[in-house]
Amino acid sequence: MTKKTEVTVEEKLRALYDLQLIDSRIDEIRNVRGELPLEVEDLEDEVEGLKTRMQKLNGELETLSDEITNRKNLIEEAKVLIKKYNEQQKNVRNNREYNSITKEIEYQELEIQLAEKHIREFKAQVEQKKEVISKTKEHLSDKETHLQHKKDELDAILAETEKEEQSLIDKSNEYQELIEGRLVTAYKRIRGSVKNGLAVVSIERGASGGSFFTIPPQIQMEISARKKIITDEHSGRILVDPALADEEREKMEQLFATL
Missing domain, CATH: 1.10.287.1490 (Helix Hairpins)
Structure with a gap:
């Protein structure tokens, strides 16, 4: 496993978005059980x-x-x-x-x-x-x-x-190990403060996922550059660019199919 100090910002963003996709899948399973x-x-x-x-x-x-x-x-x-x-x-x-x-x-x-x-x-x-x-x-x-x-x-x-839920929980813990502690803490805090549990979202039609607030073009460019962690000033969610999101969604769908 790559040492945390050697992980690039892009790798952190990918790991964060993967973690979000895994945790969202766990949420879906638990929602099926409901009350x-x-x-x-x-x-x-x-x-x-x-x-x-x-x-x-x-x-x-x-x-x-x-x-x-x-x-x-x-x-x-x-x-x-x-x-x-x-x-x-x-x-x-x-x-x-x-x-x-x-x-x-x-x-x-x-x-x-x-x-x-x-x-x-x-x-x-x-x-x-x-x-x-x-x-x-x-x-x-x-x-x-x-x-x-x-x-x-x-x-x-x-x-x-x-079986699938336990496998996903194990994967969630595994992906958290790829991310530095302060980011995991921030991710969990944001996730706990929003009703749909989405702490990491991609930009959709010029706005952060699940939000109606437009993100300025300059900020969108910075997000696409993947050089630093950027959050939505309105919701506090961590933002990723659509291309990265699509790539990770495809990767995670293949992973979920094997569980």
């Missing part, structure tokens, strides 16, 4: 959120079921105690003992009533939870189907473009 990767990511987050919600709801349903079982057990225990107290009443020796046992029976009967009330409340909550779980499950199923569709769509695009 799909983000859509897939958002759907994955939604599905994960719904799964977490399902786990939480099922946990709450299990807790309610345990509570119902506990209350049923409490009722059975209370019934056993009532039976025992009824037997004891038959053998009481005085009114005080009778009244004491009667209060215990009344307390256990109240416990049974309270437990039955709780069971009814818990069963109502269970029905509500089951309804929410059913709707959440249906929503989750729809989202999973949609996610799979989007993943298949993305995988199909990646299968077509991933």
